[in-house]
Amino acid sequence: MLRYFSPLLLLFFTLTAYSQPTFFKVRVENVGQAFPLSQSGVFNTPVDSTGPGPLFPGASYEFSFDAAPGSYLSFATMFVQSNDLFYGPDEAGIALYDMMGMPVSGDLTSQLDLWDSGTEENESPGEGMNQAPRQSGPNTGPADPDTTVRLVNDGFTYPADEDVIQFTLTHNGGTSFTATITNVSSDTTLTLAGGGTAPVPLAPGVFVVHTDPAPLFTVGEEDRGEGLEGIAEDGDPSMSAASVASQTGITAVLAPGVFVVHGTDDPLFTVGMADFGNGLEGIAEDGNPGMQAGVLKLAPNMTGGAFAVPVGAMGPGPLPPGEAYEFVIASGSTGKLSLATMFVQSNDLFYAPDGMGIDLFDAGGMPISGDITAQFDLWDAGTELNEIPGIGVNQAPRQSGPNTGAADTSTAVRLVNDGYTYPADEDVIQVSIMPLEEVNFTVRIENVSGDTTLFINDTTTAPVPLAPGAWAIHSTPDPMFTVGEADYGFGLEGIAEDGNAGDLGTWLAAKMGTPSGVFNTPVDSAGPGPLFPGAAYEFNITAAPGMYLSLATMFVQSNDLFYAPDGSGIPLFDMDGTPVSGDVTPMFDLWDAGTEENEQPGVGMNQAPRQTGPNTGPVDSDSLVRLITDSFVYPDDEEVIRVIITPEPQTSIDPLRPDNTSLVELVSFPNPFQEQATIRLHVQERMKIGVDIFSLSGQKVAQLQTAESLLPGQHDFQWDGTDLRGNQVAPGLYLIRVNGGKAGVASELLLKR
Numbered sequence: 001m002l003r004y005f006s007p008l009l010l011l012f013f014t015l016t017a018y019s020q021p022t023f024f025k026v027r028v029e030n031v032g033q034a035f036p037l038s039q040s041g042v043f044n045t046p047v048d049s050t051g052p053g054p055l056f057p058g059a060s061y062e063f064s065f066d067a068a069p070g071s072y073l074s075f076a077t078m079f080v081q082s083n084d085l086f087y088g089p090d091e092a093g094i095a096l097y098d099m100m101g102m103p104v105s106g107d108l109t110s111q112l113d114l115w116d117s118g119t120e121e122n123e124s125p126g127e128g129m130n131q132a133p134r135q136s137g138p139n140t141g142p143a144d145p146d147t148t149v150r151l152v153n154d155g156f157t158y159p160a161d162e163d164v165i166q167f168t169l170t171h172n173g174g175t176s177f178t179a180t181i182t183n184v185s186s187d188t189t190l191t192l193a194g195g196g197t198a199p200v201p202l203a204p205g206v207f208v209v210h211t212d213p214a215p216l217f218t219v220g221e222e223d224r225g226e227g228l229e230g231i232a233e234d235g236d237p238s239m240s241a242a243s244v245a246s247q248t249g250i251t252a253v254l255a256p257g258v259f260v261v262h263g264t265d266d267p268l269f270t271v272g273m274a275d276f277g278n279g280l281e282g283i284a285e286d287g288n289p290g291m292q293a294g295v296l297k298l299a300p301n302m303t304g305g306a307f308a309v310p311v312g313a314m315g316p317g318p319l320p321p322g323e324a325y326e327f328v329i330a331s332g333s334t335g336k337l338s339l340a341t342m343f344v345q346s347n348d349l350f351y352a353p354d355g356m357g358i359d360l361f362d363a364g365g366m367p368i369s370g371d372i373t374a375q376f377d378l379w380d381a382g383t384e385l386n387e388i389p390g391i392g393v394n395q396a397p398r399q400s401g402p403n404t405g406a407a408d409t410s411t412a413v414r415l416v417n418d419g420y421t422y423p424a425d426e427d428v429i430q431v432s433i434m435p436l437e438e439v440n441f442t443v444r445i446e447n448v449s450g451d452t453t454l455f456i457n458d459t460t461t462a463p464v465p466l467a468p469g470a471w472a473i474h475s476t477p478d479p480m481f482t483v484g485e486a487d488y489g490f491g492l493e494g495i496a497e498d499g500n501a502g503d504l505g506t507w508l509a510a511k512m513g514t515p516s517g518v519f520n521t522p523v524d525s526a527g528p529g530p531l532f533p534g535a536a537y538e539f540n541i542t543a544a545p546g547m548y549l550s551l552a553t554m555f556v557q558s559n560d561l562f563y564a565p566d567g568s569g570i571p572l573f574d575m576d577g578t579p580v581s582g583d584v585t586p587m588f589d590l591w592d593a594g595t596e597e598n599e600q601p602g603v604g605m606n607q608a609p610r611q612t613g614p615n616t617g618p619v620d621s622d623s624l625v626r627l628i629t630d631s632f633v634y635p636d637d638e639e640v641i642r643v644i645i646t647p648e649p650q651t652s653i654d655p656l657r658p659d660n661t662s663l664v665e666l667v668s669f670p671n672p673f674q675e676q677a678t679i680r681l682h683v684q685e686r687m688k689i690g691v692d693i694f695s696l697s698g699q700k701v702a703q704l705q706t707a708e709s710l711l712p713g714q715h716d717f718q719w720d721g722t723d724l725r726g727n728q729v730a731p732g733l734y735l736i737r738v739n740g741g742k743a744g745v746a747s748e749l750l751l752k753r
Contacts, residue, residue, distance in 0.1 A: 021330040021473075021515045022367045023436040023544035024360065026259065028307065028341060029324035032252035032428040037208045037215060038390055039065045040244040042237050043075075043181065044204030054080060054235060055202040057189075060182040066175040067209045068391045068398050069097045074215050076115075076231050076240075077181060078203035079164070080132050081190055083141050084120040084232040085152055087112050087165050087202070091214040094169070096177065103171040109162050117223050117232035118147045122154040124193045132203070138234040149217040149228075159189045164200045175391050179207065203235025208244050215244070250345050250390040252428040253397070254319040255287025257341030257350070260296050260304030261331050261513030266355035267302055268292070268338050274411040275381055283340050284348040284381035286402040287318060292340075297478060298488060303329075303513030305476025307339075318344060328436065328475045328546030330515050335360045340379075343428070344397060345390040347405050348381040349416055351429050360433075366688060366707035367435040370700065371724040373426050382411045386418045432724075434700060436544035439579045439647050441572065443471070445519065445553060446536040446642040453533075453635045454557055456602045462557060464640045466531040467499025467608070468520030469553035469562070472508050473543050478567035479514060479550050480504065481625045487593055492625075495552050496560040496593035498614040499530060504552075515541070519551075530556060545573040555640070556609060557602040559617050560593040561628060563641050572645070579647035585638050594623045598630045663687070664745050666738055672750035679717045679736055679749075683710050691717050693749070694735040701729055707739065721751050 043061040044052040055061055055077075067073070072093030079085040089111050096104055116122065120141040123130060130141030152158060166182040185200040192198060206227075208215045216228060223229050227240025258279075260267045268280055275281050279292025289306040296304030307325045308316035319325060319341075329337065336357035343349040353375045361367055380386065384405040387394060394405030416422065449464040456462060470491070472479040480492055487493050491504025501518040508516035519537040520528040531537055531553075541549065548569030555561040565587045572580050592598065596617040599606060606617030628634060665682040679691060690707035694700055702724060704717040723729050729751065737746045 020542050021332055022360070023328060023330050023438055023547065024367065025326060025328050025434050025436055025546065026337070026339070027324050027326050027432045028254070028257075028319070028339070029430045029432075030252065030254050030319045030321050030428065031426075031430045032321045032423065033249065034321045035247060035249035035251045036212055037210050037244060037248040038067065038071065038250075039209040040207065040248040041065070042204060042206055042241045043077075044237065052204060054204070055181070055183045057183050057185050057187075057199045060180050062178060062180050063207060064172070064176065064178045065207070065209055066388050066391045067096045067177060068175060068393060069101045070211055070398070071096045071209050072211065072213075073169075073179065073207060073209055075179075075181075075205055075207035076216055076228060077165075077205035078132065078231055078235040079114060080201040080203050080235060081126040081198060083122050083128055083131055084117040084144070084229065085122075086115050086117060086205070086228075086232040087161065088115060088216070089113070091217060091219055093210060093213065093215070096169075096209075103177070105169050105171040107166065107168050109165065109167045112161055112165060112167055114152045114158060114161055115217075116144075116150050116152045116154065117217070117228055118144050118149050119223055119229040120144055120233055122156065125156055125158060126190045126192045126198045127194055132233070132235055133201075138236065139229075147222045148220050149223060150219060156193070157191060159185070159200065163189050165202060175388065175393065203231070204237050205231050206237045206240045206244055208248070216240075250423060251321065252423060253344035254351070254429065255283070255342035255344050255396070256289050256306060256308035256316055256318070256325075257283055257339055258289045258292045258296060258304055258306050259327060259329065259337065259339040260302050261329050261335050261337060261360075262302035262357060263334055263336065263512045264301070265357070267296075267299070267304070267357070268340055268352065268355065269379075269381075269413045270355050272412050272414065275383055275413060280340065280350075280381055280413075281348070281383045281403070283342055284350040285342075285384055285396070285405075287342040287344060287396055288402070293476070297476070300507070301510050301512060303474070303476075303511050328544060330473060330475075330513055330547070331360045332512065333361050333365050335512055337433070339431075341429070342396065343378060345395060347384040347386050347392060347395055348408070349386075350379055350381060351376050351425065352379055353377070362706060364688065364708055366690070369434055369692070370703050371430065371432050373430050373432075376425055376429060376431055378416045378422060378425055380408075380414050380416045380418070382408050382413050384408055386420065389420055389422060438542050438544050439572075441541050441543065441579070441648065442538060442646045443541060443549065443551070444536050444538045444644045444646070445531070445551075446644070447531045447533050447640070448638070448642045449533050449635070449640045451533075453639050454602045455633060456600075462602045463533045464635065465556040465609070466563070466641060467495070467554035467556050468501045468518060468528060468530070469495055469551055470501045470504045470508060470518050471516060471539065471541070471549065471551035473515040473541055473547050473549060474569060475546055475548065477569065479508070479569070480552055480564070480567075481591075481593075482567050483626065484624055486623045487595055487625060492552065492562075492593055493560065493595040493615070495554055496562040497596055497608070497617075499554040499556060499608055500614065543572045545577040547572050549645070553641070554608065555590060555601075557607060559598050559604060559607055560596040560620070561598075562591055562593060563588050563637065564591055565589070570645070580645055581647055583642065583644050585642050588637055588641060588643060590628045590634060590637055592620075592626050592628045592630065594620050594625050596620055598632065600632055601634060664689070664738055666736065666745050666747050668736060668747060668749050672752045674752050676718055676720045677749055679704065679719065681710075681715045681717075681738060683712050683715060686711055690739045692737050692739070693719060694737055696733060696735065700724070701734060719749075
């Protein structure tokens with residue numbers, strides 16, 4: 001039976017100061033538009049002509065474009081001697097690359113057909129009075145009884161396609177192509193039913209580069225009303241050109257990235273200097289945050305990690321338009337936030353604030369809230385040569401593998417300035433931040449072992465003391481160790497071998513963004529010490545939804561074993577945001593730190609109760625942190641340790657139920673309102689006050705007043721019904737919420753239009 005406890009364990013106990021943090025939810029949203037077309041345009045000016053016009057025999061239209069592998073070309077040009085016929089490829093378009101990914105070129109006329117747009121009844125070609133060369137005005141003929149787009153099949157005789165039009169494609173190198181449409185008809189090409197012959201002029205049209213089929217029409221369906229009728233009946237591409245232009249652009253995709261809470265400048269990059277080589281290149285070129293997140297995990301004085309799972313998704317993935325990443329951070333009053341996420345349709349571009357990051361608290365020490373997109377820019381990592389955005393073959397959606405493009409001639413991280421056109425930042429990304437309501441918890445660690453818990457031999461048993469340890473609140477995994485990797489070297493060894501939490505506690509305390517502390521004084525004890533059977537450690541923590549608890553305490557009758565949850569930690573809130581309460585011992589395991597060779601528990605001379613000094617045993621041949629698997633016999637976890645988490649009653653203000661304070665009185669008028677409402681506060685004493693507008697779903701809509709000090713008296717604020725981005729909100733019921741250090745009050749406000 002263990003009768004004593006080595007004083008060595010008491011030499012290194014330290015208390016780490018714990019200041020209550022502020023927790024924030026950060027939302028990174030892709031507000032971009034999904035564009036079905038990568039390029040589009042009009043062809044209307046014959047080669048060597050001075051202005052737009054039809055295409056007569058022997059003349060050609062030319063247009064150039066860029067296209068990535070997997071792209072197709074579609075276009076439409078009028079068979080002028082008709083009511084509503086046009087030449088073009090079928091709805092799938094013309095493949096611009098072959099099955100091997102090689103660009104296509106040459107005469108592709110065979111892929112064209114003569115189509116009936118189904119918008120006007122056909123007359124004899126070259127003679128009908130409602131056909132473009134003869135009609136009195138646009139759109140004069142009777143409607144076609146068959147309104148579907150189809151191959152022409154009306155009983156009239158038409159020349160072979162190749163006797164009217166020739167289409168050739170030239171690959172110019174890289175992703176550049178030139179298309180040529182030539183009118184090869186002659187005076188005898190079209191045989192008129194009434195006798196004689198005629199040429200077949202062609203007319204201005206539109207072209208589009210696309211990946212999905214049917215950009216201009218769908219065979220067997222009606223014209224979409226987007227301008228094809230104007231091309232097919234009148235040779236007028238203006239409406240179609242406007243339509244395809246509105247569908248043309250870069251479909252911006254964002255990618256998993258990293259965030260970091262920090263106090264010093266430039267944790268991810270320094271403007272004007274080369275990439276640090278810590279993983280920013282992986283983010284900016286390939287949307288892979290792994291290396292940078294790993295560096296941040298071990299970085300002193302800051303806390304960072306990856307965000308990779310879109311809201312509502314089952315696992316990591318890119319962020320298409322309309323979706324968002326969310327993550328939770330913690331910070332003290334001097335903290336800053338930096339993050340980086342790839343602009344996927346590029347070689348090495350990423351969105352981020354500048355190197356200094358975003359201050360998480362204003363000049364008055366109040367946490368920031370709302371839309372912070374204005375502090376973000378599109379940056380060039382300087383690691384890979386840029387290509388046309390959305391088209392370059394070495395860009396993430398198209399590249400054959402990571403890091404495949406040519407090196408950039410300028411290695412400096414800089415604002416993008418490469419001559420290409422990019423969407424405005426706010427048209428792609430929206431970043432918002434919101435302080436979260438906090439919950440206080442009491443964590444209790446009990447030693448439930450007894451004199452017979454540890455079996456040593458047939459005649460000897462012993463209890464299992466526990467030792468002082470460290471705890472951390474975190475949103476990214478592995479703040480103390482990573483399963484299957486070596487000890488970080490920041491103090492876990494001291495806990496696991498000697499019950500000394502000082503080094504790890506000190507290291508965690510210095511990491512801005514990781515609330516942490518040590519536990520070392522048993523309840524009702526006068527000072528620090530180990531935890532014998534029947535005794536308990538207790539400590540208090542503060543957390544918000546999205547945060548986890550990790551802690552480690554030594555299994556004292558060992559060389560380097562400790563109790564802890566796995567690297568992910570214990571979730572402090574369930575999926576509904578309800579605080580966790582009760583016994584969480586099943587989430588704990590007995591871990592081997594991999595730092596010292598194991599001896600039989602309770603007997604080894606290099607174990608804490610018997611060792612002559614700290615860290616005296618031989619080095620473990622397996623240096624990885626792992627579940628204990630050494631063939632010795634250990635008691636079940638629940639026979640040694642019990643961990644209980646108890647949330648304190650929540651006292652946060654319900655926006656629909658003002659608290660019973662008389663320090664702030666709130667009235668709003670007119671209510672309902674149409675153009676502008678006045679929110680009037682009567683403040684009884686000087687205090688910091690913030691005024692926000694929320695939707696009934698709890699989303700912050702507008703901020704009328706950041707938390708600033710107000711003098712006693714009357715204060716008026718106006719709301720014109722616009723949101724944080726200046727857009728008009730929908731009519732309906734909204735909540736005015738007034739928050740202060742000593743008061744909270746809310747009221748309803750009805751907007752009518």
